[in-house]
Amino acid sequence: MPSPIISARDLDLTFQTADGPVHALKGVSLDIEKGDFVSFIGPSGCGKTTFLRVMADLEQPTGGSLTVNGVSPAQAREARAYGYVFQAAGLYPWRTIGGNIRLPLEIMGYSKAEQADRVARVLELVELAGFERKFPWQLSGGMQQRASIARALAFDADILLMDEPFGALDEIVRDHLNEQLLSLWARTEKTIGFVTHSIPEAVYLSTKIVVMSPRPGRITDVIESPLPRERPLDIRDSPEFLEIAHRVREGLRAGHMDE
Amino acid sequence: MRSILPVMTVVAAILGFWVMCVVPMNMHLVADQAQRDGLSVAPDTPNARQDFGGVALALKNPHLIPLTYDFVRPRLPSPHQVAGEMYATIFEKKISSKRSLVYHGWVTLAPTLLGFVIGTGLGILLAVGIVYSRVMDRSVMPWAIVSQTIPILALAPMIIVVLGSMGIQGVFPKSIIAAYLSFFPVVVGMVKGLRSPDAMQLDLLRTYNASGSQGFWALRLPASAPYLFASLKIGISASLVGTIVAELPTGARAGFGARMLVGDQYGQPLVSWAALFAAALTAAALVGIFSLIERITLKRMGMATT
Incomplete structure (x- = not known):
């Protein structure tokens, strides 16, 4: 068995606040294998976003160990091992869509020709070909979020970390983007970490669902999905799907019960 | 419209x-x-x-x-008297004449523009220092604020006299006072502008392992553009006021400030009023030019607010 891409052992993170310490993560252990699509689900305050940010070296754990690609998160970040998609698209209004996707490529020092190549390729990947010269305000919210995914894909990191990327979008757009994300995942074979608070979204997308609960933030259940990798939208009406959704819901409820 | x-x-x-x-x-x-x-x-x-x-x-x-x-x-004076005096001194006098308001206008405008350039440059440099250095944040900002509480009317003659005794005369001393007034709004606006990117945008650059200077050129500087323009509009009018104040108590023989003073001292209120209105129109024109540049630039940057 190959070594996991991301491996957490007894991870702790305690924020010191004016109201005393907040245990955002406590004793979190998890392995993510190459090519996994892992969803983190739980109520707010369960540490799912914090966990993702620790993987991205945007937060520092106060205990335990975490490796990304076999090295520390800081080294992984410096090696540009992952692309990160935030809750808001956060495109620079003064750059075109193409210019926004070029941003990481410019920072990482790709040649002009290489930049143009990659921008065209990832725009194709998120079905935004032809929008390169548009400005962000000319695009809908869903298209902006696709552009931000393209930006995270542009430098071809093996890992994609997504923090509630579709949280602010309406249900119909969300369904569509979920479908696109799955096909993108199938084509690029990336390892994806995906934070959400939508049960159907988590079950539809994931090969592995990590259920978390708050105070202290911890993992209460890890569900290996039996669903095939190829998933049409109507798989959501199948008994298998509903069964997993049920188990996720139970896990979330259990996390709430012992408060 | x-x-x-x-x-x-x-x-x-x-x-x-x-x-x-x-x-x-x-x-x-x-x-x-x-x-x-x-x-x-x-x-x-x-x-x-x-x-x-x-x-x-x-x-x-x-x-x-x-x-x-x-x-x-x-x-x-009545409005038509002021208008008549302005027409006479702007359009009917040769520009080189000492009675031409255009001549006096240029005498004031030149140090205004030079002072504005100095003040803006200094303001931007200080703002960058304040944003990137904790020491400068703690030390420079309070002094910048204190500097604006000193009455410029008291300070202006001192600066002119001191520089004059060192043999520096003409445009430069007035520019110093104009710069003194115009750097402050630029510092305040640019500090706010350079700090305007939110945590998410800074995190994004961190995930790219971007260097500090890459973050400055790619994110902080362009994000500060709307704040800079707001400051420039205040700065240019402050600069004009500074120049006029520098002309008032120092016996300057030319410029809007000198005209206002001469009118008062020699009982020619029309001269004072014409200079006053010419100065106001000049300030309005300068602010108008910057508004126009602002609108065009922000529109091209996709950051227009309206």
């Missing part, structure tokens, strides 16, 4: 108020002169007239009211 009507309404109201004030303000002077010219005036001695206010005197002598609008040395 929608703002034309409200602006014109305000201008009309101000003009109306001005026109109304001309009569009582000048009434006593006009009555004195009319009596010397042999017209009938009631009451018939200056001392007796002092017991009446301007309005009451006007009501007693309605035949003198038209004269208040064309008095030679009025306390308050």
